[in-house]
Amino acid sequence: MPASPVWHPFTQHGLGEPIPKVTHAEGALLHTAEGRTVIDAISSWWVTTHGHCHPRIMAAIAQQAQKLDQLIFAGWTHEPAEDVAAGLVAIMPPELTRVFFSDSGSTSVEVALKMALGYWHARGEARHRIVVMDHSYHGDTIGAMSVGARGVFNRPYEPLLFDVARIPFPPAGAQQATLDALEAVCRQGDAAALIVEPLVLGAGGMLFYGADTLKAMREICARYGVLFIADEVMTGWGRTGTLLACEQAEVVPDILCLSKGLTGGAMPLAVTMATEPIFAAHWSTDRARMFFHSSSYTANPIACAAAAANLAIWREEPVRDRVADLARRQAAWVEKLGRFRHFDNGRTLGTIAALDLRSNGESGYMNGLAPELMAFFRDRDVLLRPLGSTVYVMPPYCITDDQLDAVWNAIGEAVISF
Numbered sequence: 225m226p227a228s229p230v231w232h233p234f235t236q237h238g239l240g241e242p243i244p245k246v247t248h249a250e251g252a253l254l255h256t257a258e259g260r261t262v263i264d265a266i267s268s269w270w271v272t273t274h275g276h277c278h279p280r281i282m283a284a285i286a287q288q289a290q291k292l293d294q295l296i297f298a299g300w301t302h303e304p305a306e307d308v309a310a311g312l313v314a315i316m317p318p319e320l321t322r323v324f325f326s327d328s329g330s331t332s333v334e335v336a337l338k339m340a341l342g343y344w345h346a347r348g349e350a351r352h353r354i355v356v357m358d359h360s361y362h363g364d365t366i367g368a369m370s371v372g373a374r375g376v377f378n379r380p381y382e383p384l385l386f387d388v389a390r391i392p393f394p395p396a397g398a399q400q401a402t403l404d405a406l407e408a409v410c411r412q413g414d415a416a417a418l419i420v421e422p423l424v425l426g427a428g429g430m431l432f433y434g435a436d437t438l439k440a441m442r443e444i445c446a447r448y449g450v451l452f453i454a455d456e457v458m459t460g461w462g463r464t465g466t467l468l469a470c471e472q473a474e475v476v477p478d479i480l481c482l483s484k485g486l487t488g489g490a491m492p493l494a495v496t497m498a499t500e501p502i503f504a505a506h507w508s509t510d511r512a513r514m515f516f517h518s519s520s521y522t523a524n525p526i527a528c529a530a531a532a533a534n535l536a537i538w539r540e541e542p543v544r545d546r547v548a549d550l551a552r553r554q555a556a557w558v559e560k561l562g563r564f565r566h567f568d569n570g571r572t573l574g575t576i577a578a579l580d581l582r583s584n585g586e587s588g589y590m591n592g593l594a595p596e597l598m599a600f601f602r603d604r605d606v607l608l609r610p611l612g613s614t615v616y617v618m619p620p621y622c623i624t625d626d627q628l629d630a631v632w633n634a635i636g637e638a639v640i641s642f
Contacts, residue, residue: 250276265619270618305325322497334517352416356372357391358373396434561639567579
């Protein structure tokens with residue numbers, strides 16, 4: 225048994241794998257208690273956009289911590305939350321007029337599902353089915369697990385999960401089956417909402433699909449009055465090359481989930497944005513029709529200060545240029561390593577790059593190659609966390625050429641070793 229009482233997420237402690245202790249960080253670098261410097265090539269689980277300990281965000285946190293640390297948000301408000309809400313409405317599609325705060329990607333999805341079901345309930349329409357895509361992942365709370373892929377992640381909790389309608393993932397050249405399946409479900413008349421990860425299924429293996437398919441799915445939902453929920457927790461904030469992945473399909477969702485890069489990755493915070501009809505369905509002089517959802521730390525002022533600073537960075541600094549530059553560098557490396565016979569399906573979308581390492585092991589997340597690869601990269605002072613045999617790189621936008629080269633050279637070395 226480990227000496228530390230800490231129970232780490234997605235960690236099998238019985239394997240006795242080392243757990244490095246990080247003491248401080250800056251930019252794309254992590255510094256450990258052993259004196260090692262590690263390149264964070266996955267943005268610490270896809271959250272860190274501008275780099276660790278960004279001066280503007282850190283200053284905003286420090287300043288807010290001296291003024292107001294926490295406030296009940298039911299019937300009360302504060303300036304950081306108002307600033308974030310106004311900033312989001314200004315930068316996001318104009319149809320998304322309402323901002324509901326929560327504290328993580330999973331809870332933003334839970335909020336979205338409740339908003340969608342509450343909308344139809346308020347209208348007196350018996351729509352209760354949620355439509356989801358195969359291989360999707362939306363979080364680890366009960367509702368979020370229910371709308372994600374079923375398997376080893378959630379098998380023990382199956383009795384708690386609610387039924388959903390599933391449509392197949394649209395691989396290149398076979399999109400029509402997905403669209404036909406979605407239309408068949410929508411035609412039945414009881415579908416409340418479709419929830420999707422736009423363009424990229426992250427935990428499912430960095431699976432990409434086209435903007436044309438996303439647009440077609442949105443059009444089908446609109447035709448049948450089915451609400452469209454975009455889970456941009458991972459894909460938002462520039463990861464796919466645009467502020468939102470939905471932009472590339474000229475799609476505006478009815479409900480939008482944002483987290484991770486919302487604070488630049490510095491603090492836990494999430495929002496669920498909604499169109500005016502979603503809000504109006506819950507608006508009433510009848511208290512029984514209010515939206516019944518909250519958490520103790522909804523719109524925490526310190527987290528909101530970090531988000532406000534992040535929004536200022538997007539407004540005032542050339543973030544989009546940094547994203548475009550990183551996307552170019554990532555694509556060049558995938559093109560280079562994709563020629564190796566050991567790799568399949570080299571792909572990039574914006575700042576996200578992935579390659580599938582050929583393996584005879586179990587497919588998917590539980591492929592035994594992943595722990596070996598993680599150890600290999602850790603020994604070379606690179607933080608990468610392969611999804612099974614899929615190696616992906618999703619670094620902070622500030623990563624230097626030398627740092628990115630070191631990451632991809634380690635991946636190239638791994639190919640030879642494995």
